Amino acid sequence: MSAIEGLPVAVDAMGGDNAPVDVVEGALIASEKFDVPVILVGDPEKISDHADLEIIPASEVIPMGADAAGAVRTMKDSSIVRAAEAVRDGKASCLLSAGNTGAAMAASLLRLGRIKGISRPAIAIPYPVLGSTPTTLLDVGANAQCQPEWLVQFGLMGVGYCRARWNIEVPRIGILTIGEEAGKGNNLVKDASKLLEEINWQNFNAEYVGNLEGGDLLTGAADVVVCDGFTGNIVLKTSEGIYNMFDSFIKAELSKTSSADEALAAITPTFEYLDPVGVGTGMLLGVKGVSMIAHGSSSPTAIANAISNAYKLSQMDLVDKIKSSMSV
Numbered sequence: 001m002s003a004i005e006g007l008p009v010a011v012d013a014m015g016g017d018n019a020p021v022d023v024v025e026g027a028l029i030a031s032e033k034f035d036v037p038v039i040l041v042g043d044p045e046k047i048s049d050h051a052d053l054e055i056i057p058a059s060e061v062i063p064m065g066a067d068a069a070g071a072v073r074t075m076k077d078s079s080i081v082r083a084a085e086a087v088r089d090g091k092a093s094c095l096l097s098a099g100n101t102g103a104a105m106a107a108s109l110l111r112l113g114r115i116k117g118i119s120r121p122a123i124a125i126p127y128p129v130l131g132s133t134p135t136t137l138l139d140v141g142a143n144a145q146c147q148p149e150w151l152v153q154f155g156l157m158g159v160g161y162c163r164a165r166w167n168i169e170v171p172r173i174g175i176l177t178i179g180e181e182a183g184k185g186n187n188l189v190k191d192a193s194k195l196l197e198e199i200n201w202q203n204f205n206a207e208y209v210g211n212l213e214g215g216d217l218l219t220g221a222a223d224v225v226v227c228d229g230f231t232g233n234i235v236l237k238t239s240e241g242i243y244n245m246f247d248s249f250i251k252a253e254l255s256k257t258s259s260a261d262e263a264l265a266a267i268t269p270t271f272e273y274l275d276p277v278g279v280g281t282g283m284l285l286g287v288k289g290v291s292m293i294a295h296g297s298s299s300p301t302a303i304a305n306a307i308s309n310a311y312k313l314s315q316m317d318l319v320d321k322i323k324s325s326m327s328v
Contacts, residue, residue, distance in 0.1 A: 005315060006037070008054075009307050010092035013042035014061040014079040015099020016303075017296045020047050023098060026303025027053060034308040039092055041083040056091075058082040061099075064296060068102025072110060080104055084111035087289045093314035094290035096281060096306055098298045104291065105142050105284060112289035115157075115319070117326040119147070121286030122154045122229070123293055124161055125236060129220040133166045136224045137176075137217060140232035140282055141293075148191035151175065151226045153326075155196060157285040158224030159206045160325030164318045166223075170205055174212035174222035176231060184211055188228060204325065281306035283313060285322060290314040 011027050013020040020042055028051055030036045040047055041056045060078040062071045072081055080099055084107040086092040097104040105121060114121070123142045126134035136158050143150065155173045162171040175193055177185035185193070193211065201208045209222050214235060217225060227235070284291040292310040294303065 005093075007091070007093035007314075008037035008039045009311050009314070010039050010041055010056070010083040010086040010095045011303075011307060012079045012083045012095065012097035012099055012104075013040040013047050013055075014058070015097040015104070015296075016294070016298060017064075017098075019098065022298065022300050023303055024048070024050050024053075025300035026298070027307060029300060029304035030307035030311075033304065034311075036308050036311045038307060039086065041086065042079045056082055056086055062103040064100050066100060066103065068100055068106045071100075072103055072106040078103075078107075080107045081111065084108055084289075084291070087291070088112055094292060094310050096292040096294060096303075096310045098294040098296050098303065098306075101141055101293055104293050108284055108287045108289065108291040112287045112291065115286050115288060115323055115326065118153055118157070118286040120150050120153075121284050122150075122157065123232075123282040124158065124285050125282040126165075127217045127225075127239075129218060132220040133162075133168065133223070135217050135220060135222060136162055137232060137235070138224075138226060138285065139229040140236045141229045142284065143229040144233075145230070146188060146228035148188060148195050151188075151192040151228070152195050152199065153286075154226040155208075155224055156204065156325050157322050158226065159204060160322035161283070161285060161318065162223045163325070164316050164321035165313065168223050170207055171223040172207045172209045172221075173201070173224045173226065174209045174216070176214065176217075176225050176227035176235070177211045178213065180211050180213060182211070192226075281309055283318070288319060290318060 013023050016023050027038045031038050039054045042058050044055050058079040060075045062078045080097050080103050083095040087095050088111045120143050122139035124136050124138035125140050127137045128134050138154050159171045162168040177189045281292040281294040294306045
């Protein structure tokens, strides 16, 4: 049995736009509906209606606009730091926060440690592909400024992530840019492409497929797509906005027809698959533990799904698989 099997998810109850109310509600849904063990981390006096969920006390909260690294070092009793320590100390299988992304990354790095060979961790999300396994896109927000070497590391971590999560034996890696032709992109993409092309991917039991455009994320043209966190976050937020717009539009149009109920029932499974609320979180790859980051605006349903997915990922031996992917 794994050392973390069955251990609860440490949830930063104070992180998020509507914390702790929405976070606690989501934790209760995850506990009751999905039967996921949960520990809330935060100020007990501010956490109400938590039923019988255990609480790890934390008296401080790192604000969304705070300097992440400095705050993590000085606010040692903050909820995100205590959540990371719960994972480090073997009290939790993984952590989840919808708070300050930089603080979540810094706390994970300082308390859990960095995987050897990784300069900077990256947030990875599954990008849905109809009829196939999702495309893993990273980075989607941990690093607004990147160096070419980091994108290579993102690709290697993505290989290990895909193998562990979806059993893809030979993952295909691509780089996100503005055209499929060689030489397209800014200086970062051009330099990173050269480095990616120089690697003998067969040694890593993987395949490099080259330049990819935004639309390729939806087609399954690659299993792993790398980019800097600035670009990835814009792609992520734009995609979610488009989904929400079409979801509202189609449901409004269907409501005007006499067969609306049947039509809505027919398309609901597809919309549920595409709905970002169903995923709820991205995984911070590159640290020695499972650290999950959710949107600050996450609803209770999104938080519940994020907790459920975090727990599932914590049982998959992902960290060891990512470590293995960093060496031949």
